[in-house]
Amino acid sequence: MxxxxxxxxxxxxxxxxxxxxxxxxxxxxxxxxxxxxxxxxxxxxxxxxxxxxxxxxxxxxxxxxxxxxxxxxxxxxxxxxxxxxxxxxxxxxxxxxxxxxxxxxxxxxxxxxxxxxxxxxxxxxxxxxxxxxxxxxxxxxxxxxxxxxxxxxxxxxxxxxxxxxxxxxxxxxxxxxxxxxxxxxxxxxxxxxxxxxxxxxxxxLGSLAEDAVRDMVDACLGAAPGEVPPAAHRHLARRAGGNPYLVEVLLADLVDTGRLSRAGDGWRLAEQGEAPVPTGAVRSWARRLDRLDEPVRELLLVAATLGGRFSVEALAAVTGFDDRALFAHLRSASEAGIIAPDGAAHDHYTFRHVLTADALRASLPPAEQAALARRAATAVEESAVELSGEQRQLVATLRLAAGDKVTASRQFARVGRQMLDAGASGSAAVLLERARGLAPDGERDEVTVHLAIAQAESGRLDVAAALLDDLPPAAAGSRTAEERAQAHTQVAWVATMAEQQEEARRRIRAARALLGTPLRPEQEAALVVVEGHLLLLPDQDGRVDQDGEDGGAGEDGQEARAGQDGPGGRERLKEAERSARRAALTAEERGRPVVACRAWQLLALLSRERGFDEADACLVRMLAVADRHRLAVCRAEALVRLGTNAFMRTGEAAQLESARAAAHELGSLALLQTTDGLLAMQGVLAGHWDRARETVERSVEASARLGNLSAHRYLLLVDATLAAHRGRAREQERALARFRRAGGEESMLVPLQRGLCQAVGALMAEDRERAAAELDAASAWEREHPSFFYLSGRYGLRPLLRILARDDGGPRAYREALASPGGQLAWNRMFLGLADALLRGRAGDEAGARRAVREAGRAAGAFPQAWHLALRLTAEGALDDSWGEPVAWLRTAEEYFHEAGVQPVAGACRALLRQAGVSVPQRRGGRERIPAELRAVGVTPREYEVFVLLAERPGNQQIARRLCISPRTVEKHMASLMTKTGSTGRSELCALSARRADEQAPQGRETSGTAATAPSPL
The missing domain is CATH 3.40.50.300 (P-loop containing nucleotide triphosphate hydrolases)
Structure with missing residues (x-):
């Protein structure tokens, strides 16, 4: 029943x-x-x-x-x-x-x-x-x-x-x-x-109280209150201990044995006397088994030996039943309520409760349990040509139950190694730990070596180190020593990726000691690649190991670490590059493709100091090795880095989009998020505001959950840069606050933060002095932490501003930037071309200056916002030196920034046009941008321009400079605004402006370089 x-x-x-x-x-x-x-x-x-x-x-x-x-x-x-x-x-x-x-x-x-x-x-x-x-x-x-x-x-x-x-x-x-x-x-x-x-x-969940047991028994029997004798309730409550499963098992036993039976309209409990009564689930199940047919009983005992869940194939192999008999017995056991088909797999069954399988096994004497386990293990081994991992674990479990620890250890170890190769390092560690505890003395050390690798790849470097350190000595150069050295090298690689420099160095020293001298070329190659990457890690004080530079993700999403301070540091990097090249070639020749890919990736990073052509050649070689050996991860990483370099050269994202597709097909979310950050930055520079915003929103929170800190910081910086390039100072500061909370100012992204974000944001507010200070701060940071941040302003925007300011060092900065790899990138060629035009125009070479402007325009095709900003700056110098077409450039820039809602730059363009003696039509349109409640009280477009600036609480002089009007006019607009809004003073008016800015910040989702509906020029 x-x-x-x-x-x-x-x-x-x-x-x-x-x-x-x-x-x-x-x-x-x-x-x-x-x-x-x-x-x-x-x-x-x-x-x-x-x-x-x-x-x-x-x-x-x-x-x-x-x-x-x-x-x-x-x-x-x-x-x-x-x-x-x-x-x-x-x-x-x-x-x-x-x-x-x-x-x-x-x-x-x-x-x-x-x-x-x-x-x-x-x-x-x-x-x-x-x-x-x-x-x-x-x-x-x-x-x-x-x-x-x-x-x-x-x-x-x-x-x-x-x-x-x-x-x-x-x-x-x-x-x-x-x-x-x-x-x-x-x-x-x-x-x-x-x-x-x-x-x-x-x-x-605690045990059921007696009244709950009573209700449960009545529900099981379908009895009304009072129909079941209180003695039966007390008996079950006492025997089951309030456990619902045991209540059901013991109740079924009472009913099956006839001791609890129907009597008229109720139930009757037979006198117990001294009759042998089951006192627990084991005896209860033993009694129930005795009442089943012998084949069904045998089937259930075998099934219990196989575990709480078992396959039909394994059951058939052990019992020897043909299909017809097997399924008939399975149906009988199912109808008895003991087992049920497993919903997760059509060829598996499961016991209705795990305690049932435990109780059935416990009903057998130990010797019979061992014999049945031995028989089951042999049958499973003989049932397949090659056992699956799950079958091997089952065999190991059965052999262990039969007392054969050695065979169990070997099977657990084999499956553990297979799982380690498949990337399931956590499960591999569990199985290898189990195997190590059972292994005989002569085999335990070998299992320990694999266990150490599994623990390291699971993130437990301290456990891995302890396992390796506890191994007994091995003769240098022996086969045992070589296997251990490979484990030390792999753990060193994991430690390097986790930026645990000291642990990585310890493992490398241990590997070299075990390998002795001379090392075989492929052994040296594996160690050299780890040492090369280790050389570039930042120390705890933020400096690179061995006088190098800080770590982090650069504008290319890679670890942008470059030459080191001092001749000693640079020589170490040159030697690391020579060693990495030898390692790459050796690893390819000796059949170590993963080592070769890691070496070519390192070379691509180190060679960028000489330009992108050489770096791309290394990545193309990495891609070829990955394709030849079907290394999906290395292939995707090479494509992403090649796509990044292409974006930086041209400003276009086509190759980076293809690389993202490869990362998506691979399924690497971390690589996808890194690529999304790069695509979002390309969207910012290209003026695709909506696309950049959508990409950031899609990945920024997910990257935080994933623990992908490098990509997360970069995405936060992209968010701030997006606001800066749109002239939205308050949004920029909010985004930078999140960037700082994520540790951004302790990362290698500081030059981009100061140069590409904050300096451009200052220019959008027409605060050139602050922009110059931000660019100088970025350059100073790079001098202390040498790096290849080619979009930080050092190689384009800063030389342009210095030349525009007639700084004596401007021409030298221009020449140095032009000669650097960074000077060949499209973003920087645009600014350097205009810097060249300014120098030529100043020297009287008007034809050369015009030619330089045209060349800069070709480089600027992908960057509409930056191009119009650069035109506004260049026009100012052209007016001063009387060359080019500054009026046409200013009209173009003024129209662009007016439509984009960046009033400080648009206003500066109008002021320069007036200074040039050109009639400038007043832009009194834009009433649609004024909130309804302010329009209703008569606020004019010019007054609204003053109003939105008040959110930052500037002084009248600052407002006047930004809007290119007189301080007296500002005072007049302030007085009018206070009257129309009913504000009692300047502070109240500023607070109202700040509230309006916060309320309207989510609005105005513009497309591709325009912001005509922006509620605020900030």
Whole structure:
């Protein structure tokens, strides 16, 4: 009989909690809830009730469960959860998920594109972010629920993803419900930590009270109150200890044995006397097995030996039943309520409760358990030509149950190495740790070496170091020493990427000591590449190792680290470049393609001091090696760097867009975010405001969640630069504040912050003195931290301003910039061409000056905003020296900036035109830009220009300079504004202006270089 309750009893508080969070999720406020309790306490019933209530709200529900077989299967609950939703419906087609499909395909292989590049291991954070985005899309209308059960049995990768989800669902319409036992381990640590951080609710389920047990028994039997004898209730409450699962098992035993039976309209409990009564689940299940047919009994014992979840194929191999008999017995066991088909896989079954499998195994004597495990292991081994990873884990578990530790260790170690090669380093570490504990003395050290690599790649460098340091000595140059040296080298690479310089150096020294001398060329190459990258890391004081420069992402998204201070530092870099070139060629020749790609990437960085042609040649070689050896990650990285260089040379984004497509196909979210930052910056420089804004909004928060700090900072800087180039000072400052909070001013982005952002912002406010100071600060920073920030103003804008100011050092700065690699970039050629024109015009070479302007215009084709700003500056010098067409240039610039809503520059152009004696029509239009309430009280366009400037509380002299009017006129407009707005003083009027600026900041989403509807020139 199946004595199962049709209702949940004794869990009103928990159901109330779930109802409340479901309501909140439906309104867009996500939450994570963890239900903790011992086996059988009712966690799954509550999860099921949550699913039913979500269905009633028309919410999508995804449900998965971790395996209880002891097998380490990366992401199994997540795979099952996605399958539960999309097996029939297929892949979601929302375009918002396009960047995340490759990562999601790691969980659902059917979603993988046929053209997808193989060989890329999606990082845990990338996968977690992809899953988070999928859930947010599913819950967009009504919210969605993901239920993950038995997290205590989950692999480490799943735990990491669940932690990420719990920490990031608060602002999304997503409810995460996880169930787990209160056993010490990663799952419980996660739940407790999330509760402490207030990112999750944790509810521990206690035993049912006697009245709840009574209600449950009545529900199981379909009895009305009073029909079941109180003695039966007391018996079950005492024996089950308030555990709902045991209540059901023991109740079924009472009914099956006839001790509890129907009597008329009620139930009767037979006298117990001294009869042998089961006192727990084990004896209860033993009694139930005795009443089953022998083949069904055998099948269930074998199934329990295989674990809480088992495959039909494995069961057939062990039992020897043919298909007809096998499925007949499976059907009998299912009808008895003991097992059920597994919803995640059509060829698997699962016990209805993990305690059932435990109880069945425990019903056998130890010797019989061992014999059955041995028989099962042999059958599984003989059932396939090549065992899968899951089958090998099953064999290892069975061999261990049979007492064969050595064979179990070897199988665990083999699967662990396979998982390590596949990128599942967390699961690999679990299996290799298990193998190490079982390995005999002669094999333990070899397992330890692989375990150290797995721990390092999982982010546990301290554990990896301790494992390697505890290994016994090995003779230098021996095969054992060489294997250990490779492990030290790999751990050194991981430490270098994590910027843990000292640990990386220790590992390199250890590797060299183990390899002895002389090293084989491929061994030297692997170490040299790590040492070369290590040379460029910043020390804790912000300086580069060995007198080098600071680290970070440059305008090209790469680590823009260049020559070092002093002749000693530069010589070290030159030697590093020579060594890297030898390493690249050696690695190619000796069949070490990953080392070769890393070497060519390093060379591309080091050779940029001599120009982009040589850097591109290194990247093309890297791309060729990656293509030849099907290294998807290296290929995408090479394409992104080549696309970046092309963007910097020409200002165009076509090649960078192609590189983004490659990164998208690969599925690397980190690389996608880096590329998005570059494309957003290209959009800013090209005047594609909407596209740049959309790209930043798409990636900036995701990059923070991903921990992609380099891309996150760069995107924040792009946001500030976008505001600066549009002349929106308040937006610029808000964005820069976020940039600073993210550590931007301690990164290598400072030259771009000061030069490309703040200096241009100052010019848009017609504050040339401040712009010059910002550019000088950027140059001073670069002198202290040498780098290749070619868009920081040092190689274009600053020489132009110095020449315009008739600075004696201007011509020399121009010549130095022109001779540098940075001077060949389109953005800088535009400014340098106009600087050349100013010098020629000043020297009386008008034809040469005009020719230089035309050349600059060809370089400026991709940069409309910067070109018009440069024309405004150049026209001023041309007026002073009487050459060129300054009036035409000023008219063009004035029209552009008036339409863009940048009144300070437009006003300066009008003032220069008047100074040139040209009639300038008054622009009294623009009333449409004045807010309705201000138009209603009669505020004029000129008064509104004064009003919007008051948000920054400037003085009358500053307003006069910006609008090119007299201070007296400013006073007149101020008096009129106070009268019309009813302000009692200047402070109140300034506060009103600031409020209006904040209210209108989100408006005015212009396209491609125009801002005609901008509410404020700032």
């Amino acid at each position: 199946r004595a199962m309750s049709s209702v949940i009893v004794g869990r009103d508080a928990e159901i109330g909690l779930l109802d409340g969070v479901l309501d909140s999720v439906g309104k867009g406020a996500g939450r994570a809830v963890f239900l903790v309790g011992e086996a059988g306490i009712g966690k799954s019933r509550l999860a099921g009730e949550c699913a039913l209530r979500a269905y009633a709200r028309d919410m999508p529900v995804l449900r998965g469960r971790a395996t209880s077989t002891g097998l380490v299967v990366p992401f199994r609950p997540l795979v099952e959860a996605l399958a539960s939703r999309f097996r029939a419906a297929g892949a979601p087609d929302d375009p918002e998920l396009d960047p995340y499909r490759p990562a999601l395909a790691g969980l659902v292989p059917e979603w993988r594109s046929a053209a997808a590049a193989p060989g890329y291991a999606i990082s845990l954070v990338e996968l977690a972010e992809a899953l988070l985005r999928l859930l947010a899309v599913l819950g967009r209308e009504r919210g969605c629920v993901i239920l993950l059960e038995d997290l205590h049995d989950s692999d480490t990768e799943t735990i990491a993803v669940v932690e990420y989800l719990a920490d990031n669902v608060a602002d999304l319409p997503v409810l995460l419900v996880g169930t787990l036992r209160p056993d010490p381990g990663p799952a419980l640590d996660l739940a407790l930590a999330a509760e402490l951080r207030n990112t999750a609710e944790l509810r521990e």
